[in-house]
Amino acid sequence: MVIKVHGPVQSPAVLKVIACLKEKELDFELVHVNLPAGDHKKEPLISLNPFGQVPAFEDGDLKLFESRAITQYIAHTYADKGNELLPNDPKEMAIMYVWMEVESTKFDTPGFNLSFEIALKPLFFGVATDEAAVTENEEKLGKVLDVYESRLKESKYLGGESFTLADLHHIPVANYLMGTKVKSLFDCRPHVSDWCADILARPAWSKALDYLSAETEKLPHEYGLCISRLINMG
Amino acid sequence: MVIKVHGPVQSPAVLKVIACLKEKELDFELVHVNLPAGDHKKEPLISLNPFGQVPAFEDGDLKLFESRAITQYIAHTYADKGNELLPNDPKEMAIMYVWMEVESTKFDTPGFNLSFEIALKPLFFGVATDEAAVTENEEKLGKVLDVYESRLKESKYLGGESFTLADLHHIPVANYLMGTKVKSLFDCRPHVSDWCADILARPAWSKALDYLSAETEKLPHEYGLCISRLINMG
Numbered sequence: 001m002v003i004k005v006h007g008p009v010q011s012p013a014v015l016k017v018i019a020c021l022k023e024k025e026l027d028f029e030l031v032h033v034n035l036p037a038g039d040h041k042k043e044p045l046i047s048l049n050p051f052g053q054v055p056a057f058e059d060g061d062l063k064l065f066e067s068r069a070i071t072q073y074i075a076h077t078y079a080d081k082g083n084e085l086l087p088n089d090p091k092e093m094a095i096m097y098v099w100m101e102v103e104s105t106k107f108d109t110p111g112f113n114l115s116f117e118i119a120l121k122p123l124f125f126g127v128a129t130d131e132a133a134v135t136e137n138e139e140k141l142g143k144v145l146d147v148y149e150s151r152l153k154e155s156k157y158l159g160g161e162s163f164t165l166a167d168l169h170h171i172p173v174a175n176y177l178m179g180t181k182v183k184s185l186f187d188c189r190p191h192v193s194d195w196c197a198d199i200l201a202r203p204a205w206s207k208a209l210d211y212l213s214a215e216t217e218k219l220p221h222e223y224g225l226c227i228s229r230l231i232n233m234g
Numbered sequence: 235m236v237i238k239v240h241g242p243v244q245s246p247a248v249l250k251v252i253a254c255l256k257e258k259e260l261d262f263e264l265v266h267v268n269l270p271a272g273d274h275k276k277e278p279l280i281s282l283n284p285f286g287q288v289p290a291f292e293d294g295d296l297k298l299f300e301s302r303a304i305t306q307y308i309a310h311t312y313a314d315k316g317n318e319l320l321p322n323d324p325k326e327m328a329i330m331y332v333w334m335e336v337e338s339t340k341f342d343t344p345g346f347n348l349s350f351e352i353a354l355k356p357l358f359f360g361v362a363t364d365e366a367a368v369t370e371n372e373e374k375l376g377k378v379l380d381v382y383e384s385r386l387k388e389s390k391y392l393g394g395e396s397f398t399l400a401d402l403h404h405i406p407v408a409n410y411l412m413g414t415k416v417k418s419l420f421d422c423r424p425h426v427s428d429w430c431a432d433i434l435a436r437p438a439w440s441k442a443l444d445y446l447s448a449e450t451e452k453l454p455h456e457y458g459l460c461i462s463r464l465i466n467m468g
Contacts, residue, residue: 050381050384050385051336051340051381062325062328064328064329064332065332066331066332066335066336066339068331068335069328069331069332069334069335072328072331073324073328073331076324076327076328077324077328090307090310090311091296093310094296094298094303094306094307094310094311095298097300097302097303097306097307098298098299098300098303100303101300101302101303101338102285102300104335104338104339105300105338106285147284147285150284151284
């Protein structure tokens with residue numbers, strides 16, 4: 001049984017899954033989805049993800065979508081492989097879920113919007129960055145990172161003293177933002193800055209970045225060039 | 235050890251937690267948070283929920299926030315109480331997580347925005363409904379419910395053949411929307427309509443509504459009157 005991940009590996013949501021698979025040292029097959037060609041709105045993807053989004057995921061006959069549901073499945077099902085990504089204690093597990101929800105409902109939108117405005121829009125679509133949107137999202141992200149700074153004074157990671165899925169889910173967007181001026185929002189908060197450096201330095205994330213580079217090289221030159229610039233920014 | 239829920243019980247996010255506690259037949263103490271007075275931005279709430287939002291939750295020395303993290307904690311920790319809200323099979327659990335993510339990232343925003351525009355804004359704030367926002371959110375919600383209609387042709391509930399947290403999380407917003415013109419978006423999709431009627435007819439939800447009414451009667455007359463109208467709408 002081969003695990004299959006459907007999506008362009010450059011998508012932050014797809015990279016959440018790849019990062020998790022690398023932490024677990026699991027083999028997988030990537031099925032590239034050409035977003036500019038609209039492949040996410042066609043078969044076979046639309047049957048795997050009825051919202052026509054990436055990623056989609058297969059493990060034998062199990063078909064999943066939604067990146068955070070996929071990483072939870074991987075972390076629970078392959079608990080004995082690679083690095084532990086879940087706490088053992090039920091109370092610590094509950095606290096991890098709190099911070100997973102925070103990433104999903106508070107961090108991800110301003111974080112992704114900033115990656116999109118500053119990096120993706122000019123690089124991929126040749127459209128100018130909307131500076132008002134950048135300011136608005138920087139304000140939102142700054143308030144979220146204020147709470148993270150307080151939290152990370154109490155514990156090394158968001159869920160407690162161990163790295164968990166709650167931290168992992170931040171890596172792809174944080175990685176992209178490190179190559180932009182938004183990095184200063186992380187740098188000026190010392191505990192956030194240390195946490196971010198720590199999670200981006202994980203060996204599994206280095207492997208995910210190597211994989212991202214290798215996959216990007218397979219893409220048509222112009223598309224790949226844009227992606228390479230984006231990766232190198234992060 | 236008494237479970238404490240902090241928040242105005244009328245909030246859909248707080249009601250997610252109340253609905254879950256009623257399913258599990260667990261006693262709890264409600265600590266009302268007066269949002270118009272800004273109590274959510276002050277102690278003791280701000281130490282329980284650093285984002286200054288409701289709900290917050292205490293079970294002995296464990297302190298949580300984020301409604302979906304709280305319901306997961308309750309469902310796992312009190313698995314042997316009341317109604318089962320989690321699948322036993324790990325693959326079904328993974329599928330439940332998919333639809334929990336869908337509720338959080340796709341359904342909740344347009345659903346809540348519609349409750350806010352049509353019900354909360356005119357009733358609480360005396361501000362006219364923004365009809366353009368209603369149209370925009372109805373379109374978004376309609377697309378989400380199209381996917382639900384397909385899903386609910388395959389299985390009775392979102393996660394499979396059993397009611398789970400994935401369904402429960404929809405109840406408070408769906409309940410409020412049933413008293414508005416948005417009900418037609420549910421009615422015109424027969425499987426969605428049956429599912430919605432089923433989850434709103436659960437005995438535990440009736441108990442949650444009775445509790446909501448009783449708590450609302452304790453509020454100052456004008457505030458309570460608005461809430462009563464809102465509840466009766468749903």
